[in-house]
Amino acid sequence: MINPYEEYALEQGVQLKEKLGGEVTVLILGPEKSSQVILKALALGADKAIHLKSENFPDEPTAVARALAAELKTVEFDVLLFGKKGVDDDNQQVGQMVAELLNIPCLTQVVKLELSDARSVAHREVEGGSLIVETGLPAAFTAEKDLAIPRYASLRELVAARKKPIATKEPQLFTPMLEILAAQYPPPRPPGRVIGKGVEAVPLLVKLLHEEAKVI
Amino acid sequence: MKGPVLVFAESSGSQFRKASYEALTEGRRLADFLGTDEYALSIGNGLAAVSTDLGKYGADHVLVADGPDLALFHPEYYRQLALDAARKVSPSIILLPATSAGKDLAPRLAIHMNTGVASECVQLELLGEDLMATRPAYAGKVLLKVRVNGTPKIATLRPNVFTAREVSTPKSPSLDRLPFNKPDSRMFVREFVAHGEKKLDLTEATVIVSGGRGMGGPDNYRILEDLANVMGGVVGASRASVDAGWRPHSDQVGQTGRTVSPTLYIACGISGAIQHRVGMMNSKVIVAINKDPEAPIFGFADYGIVGDVFEIVPALTREMKKFYAKA
Numbered sequence: 175m176i177n178p179y180e181e182y183a184l185e186q187g188v189q190l191k192e193k194l195g196g197e198v199t200v201l202i203l204g205p206e207k208s209s210q211v212i213l214k215a216l217a218l219g220a221d222k223a224i225h226l227k228s229e230n231f232p233d234e235p236t237a238v239a240r241a242l243a244a245e246l247k248t249v250e251f252d253v254l255l256f257g258k259k260g261v262d263d264d265n266q267q268v269g270q271m272v273a274e275l276l277n278i279p280c281l282t283q284v285v286k287l288e289l290s291d292a293r294s295v296a297h298r299e300v301e302g303g304s305l306i307v308e309t310g311l312p313a314a315f316t317a318e319k320d321l322a323i324p325r326y327a328s329l330r331e332l333v334a335a336r337k338k339p340i341a342t343k344e345p346q347l348f349t350p351m352l353e354i355l356a357a358q359y360p361p362p363r364p365p366g367r368v369i370g371k372g373v374e375a376v377p378l379l380v381k382l383l384h385e386e387a388k389v390i
Numbered sequence: 391m392k393g394p395v396l397v398f399a400e401s402s403g404s405q406f407r408k409a410s411y412e413a414l415t416e417g418r419r420l421a422d423f424l425g426t427d428e429y430a431l432s433i434g435n436g437l438a439a440v441s442t443d444l445g446k447y448g449a450d451h452v453l454v455a456d457g458p459d460l461a462l463f464h465p466e467y468y469r470q471l472a473l474d475a476a477r478k479v480s481p482s483i484i485l486l487p488a489t490s491a492g493k494d495l496a497p498r499l500a501i502h503m504n505t506g507v508a509s510e511c512v513q514l515e516l517l518g519e520d521l522m523a524t525r526p527a528y529a530g531k532v533l534l535k536v537r538v539n540g541t542p543k544i545a546t547l548r549p550n551v552f553t554a555r556e557v558s559t560p561k562s563p564s565l566d567r568l569p570f571n572k573p574d575s576r577m578f579v580r581e582f583v584a585h586g587e588k589k590l591d592l593t594e595a596t597v598i599v600s601g602g603r604g605m606g607g608p609d610n611y612r613i614l615e616d617l618a619n620v621m622g623g624v625v626g627a628s629r630a631s632v633d634a635g636w637r638p639h640s641d642q643v644g645q646t647g648r649t650v651s652p653t654l655y656i657a658c659g660i661s662g663a664i665q666h667r668v669g670m671m672n673s674k675v676i677v678a679i680n681k682d683p684e685a686p687i688f689g690f691a692d693y694g695i696v697g698d699v700f701e702i703v704p705a706l707t708r709e710m711k712k713f714y715a716k717a
Contacts, residue, residue, distance in 0.1 A: 178646055235497065236506050261645060263527050265509045267497035270465075274501040279577045280465065282494045285639070295580075299640055300490040301402070301591035303584040305462060310576035319639055319646045349539075351506025355522070356535040363671060368683070368694040373705040375695045379677065380709045382693055387675045389654045390621070390713065 176211055179257025181218075181324040183317040187255050188219030188325075190289060197221040199249070203241055203345055205229045216335035217327035223338070224249075226345035233263065234350035239271030241345040246276060252292070254314040258283050269316035280314040281307050284321055392519065393482035393542065394427040394451075395420050396475060399444055400491050401434040408594050409487030411447045411554035413547050416514060417485050418448025418557060423516050424482065429453055430563070431475045433468055435461035438565070445561035447554060453478070455568040462582055463491045466575040469498045474568055476503065481542045483521060488546035489593070496546050505540025510548045510649075512672075521545070529645045529668035549593045550651045551672070585640055590624050592643065596653045597623025600643055600670070601631060604659020604680060604699055608636040613700065614658060617707045620714065626650065626670075628660045644669035656706075658699045662687025679703065 176184065187198045200215040202208050203226040212223045226245060231237070246254070254276075256269035266282075273280030285304065286297035289311075298305040299318045327335075369375055369382065383390045397417040399410040414430060421428040430449035432441045434456065441452045455471045472495060476484065484499065486492035488510045496507045508523035512533070515522045521543040527534050538544060592598060599618040601611055614625045627637035629644050643650055644666040655673035660666060662678065662685055670676070671690070678691035679702050688694040695702055 234506070236500060239497075239501070261529060264525075264529065265507075266493050267500070267507055267509060270494060270497040271501045274469075274498045279575070280498075281577075282465075283490055298490070300463070300582075301407075301593070302589065302640075303582055305582050306580045308578045308580055313576070319642070351500065351504075351538060351540045352508060353537045353539055354534050355537055357527075358533050358535075360526070360530065360533050360672075363676075363690045364692070366678070366687070366689045366691045366694055368688055368696060370695055372695070372697040373701050375697070376702060376705045376709050379693055379695060379706065380713050383654070383675070383677070384713065387654075387692065389675045390710075 176214055177257050177260050179259060179261070179317050179319070182319060182321040183255035183257050184215055184218055184220065185322040185324045186287060186317060187253070189322050190253060191219070194289060196252070199224060199251075201242060201245065202226065203228070203231060203238055212340060213332070213335050214327065216338045217331040218325060221338060223340045225340055225342045227342050228345050231345055232350040234352050235265050235267035235271060236351040237348045239268045239275060240348040242268070243272045243275035244346045245343070246272065252311045253289070253294075254278070254312065256314065256316045258316040258318055269314055273314035278312050278314055279309040280316070281309065282316040283318045284315045285318045287315055287321065392424045392426045393480045394429050395424070395483045395485065396429045396431060396479060396481035396542070397449070398472065398484070398486040398492060398495065399430045399432045400487055400489055401432065401437055404434070404436050404440060406440070406444070407487060407489060408554060409489055409547070409549035412549065412552040413485045413487045414444060414447035414449055415555045416547060416552045417483070420483055420514065420516060421448070424519070426482070427451060429475070429479050429481070431472060433460050433471050438567070441565060442563055445563040446556045448557045448561060449563045450561055451566065452563045453566050453568050455570045457570055459572060460570065462579045463494070464575070464577060464579045465494055465498065466573060466577055467570070468495055470573050471568055471570060472499055473502055476542065482519070484542050484544045486544070486546045488548045492546045496544050500540070500544050503540070503542065505542060505544060506538045508536050508538055508545040511545045512548050512551045514545060530649065530671060531668060548649070548651065550596070585638055592624060592626055592641065592648045592650050595624040595650070597621045597656075598626045598643070598650055598652045598654070598673070599623055599656045599658065600626035600628065600660060601637075601658045602628035602660030602666070603630040603634070605631060605636065610700070611637065613703045613707070617656070617703055617710065620707055620710045623652070623654070628666050657687055657691065658703055660687055661685045662690070
């Protein structure tokens with residue numbers, strides 16, 4: 175499965191290509207089984223793929239960012255799109271890190287992106303509103319939800335995806351900076367408690383919030 | 391002596407964010423443990439006058455960069471100033487609030503300083519000089535204990551999790567101006583466009599009144615706004631209501647929205663699917679109002695009322711008004 179934020183990024187890339195020309199390359203760092211994700215991305219409109227294949231690459235932001243940046247230094251591009259974060263580790267770091275390593279501008283949490291003549295206008299979703307930022311290209315952007323609404327791939331596109339070129343390489347290895355020492359489940363919440371039905375229960379709710387939970 | 395603790399005190403307009411005070415309070419605790427000083431970094435426009443207030447939350451020193459070019463968050467200007475500050479004080483720990491700016495900035499600093507970041511931490515502890523951070527992953531389904539193996543240790547702190555506390559004897563911090571030599575940048579921050587009236591951000595609110603599919607349409611959120619206003623809270627939304635176009639994505643709580651941890655979360659007409667649950671399960675107290683007694687939210691809400699939101703919410707608003715009038 176493609177990480178949901180990357181789906182928005184990919185769709186934005188494909189829409190830019192459809193509007194302005196050029197081509198879309200997907201770059202993936204992952205094990206053999208990521209091939210499924212690559213095929214899906216190719217079916218969704220990417221033209222070609224680079225697979226940095228490793229079965230046990232450290233799942234750590236700086237190592238991932240450095241490996242991606244090392245590869246991207248050999249590739250020409252105008253626009254680099256990321257999901258704002260992975261929904262597994264929730265680190266929200268890699269996009270900015272890659273851009274800093276490549277020394278290109280990076281705008282994070284982008285909900286709207288407009289491109290013209292090597293300039294871009296990005297709307298970044300921040301607390302209470304949007305920050306509207308212009309920047310020259312090449313530049314990196316990390317996708318917020320709904321940057322571009324993902325399409326569905328047709329069966330024909332899924333078949334065609336198998337013919338698109340995939341370059342497979344080994345990623346460069348870097349020392350991880352963030353070490354996971356332990357994982358645990360968060361303490362469970364106590365089971366729910368229904369205190370009543372209808373408006374009659376409202377005074378009791380206020381009383382409990384005040385006297386028992388002490389939150390008002 | 392160990393390097394100091396450096397805290398990015400993010401501001402909004404001419405005020406510091408509550409999340410900045412939370413980070414300063416936690417930074418003070420770590421600095422005391424290490425026997426070192428706490429520095430606050432204040433970047434903005436017109437902040438020099440209020441920056442000494444950061445002493446109330448324990449800052450021994452304040453580094454301030456002030457100017458019209460810094461009024462809005464500019465990733466490259468702020469990154470340069472934060473690196474300048476770090477070069478100046480050689481911190482052992484850098485803390486930032488996990489706000490949009492803090493989360494944008496921290497990884498950039500880590501790359502330039504060849505270190506790592508623990509994101510969205512909910513707990514920090516020092517074992518000797520080792521900083522152990524606890525952070526949720528898989529949208530909060532798992533808590534990871536992580537260690538940053540570079541120097542300085544960088545961590546962003548999830549808003550509303552750490553408590554902002556004024557120190558018993560306020561510090562009178564020294565105020566050092568950081569010179570800002572505008573770097574070459576291809577980025578131009580044009581403007582900030584507020585979503586409607588200025589209100590507290592979801593991640594910083596202590597009370598959230600959230601509405602889901604059961605609200606039936608965008609206009610019906612008025613009753614939630616009324617309740618939120620009476621309680622000094624803000625209105626949130628489930629994915630279903632955002633996808634329906636009733637509320638903006640910035641209001642969405644859940645896996646592809648915001649993760650919130652208010653003191654009180656009131657879920658109205660929200661079924662409580664896992665997608666929503668992971669975004670709000672760290673609320674201190676959860677109240678659920680839903681007409682479906684089988685809704686999953688009743689399985690984990692501290693207080694549930696089965697019934698029609700359009701009757702119960704206005705009744706709750708009236709009851710809360712009475713309560714606050716007496717209190």
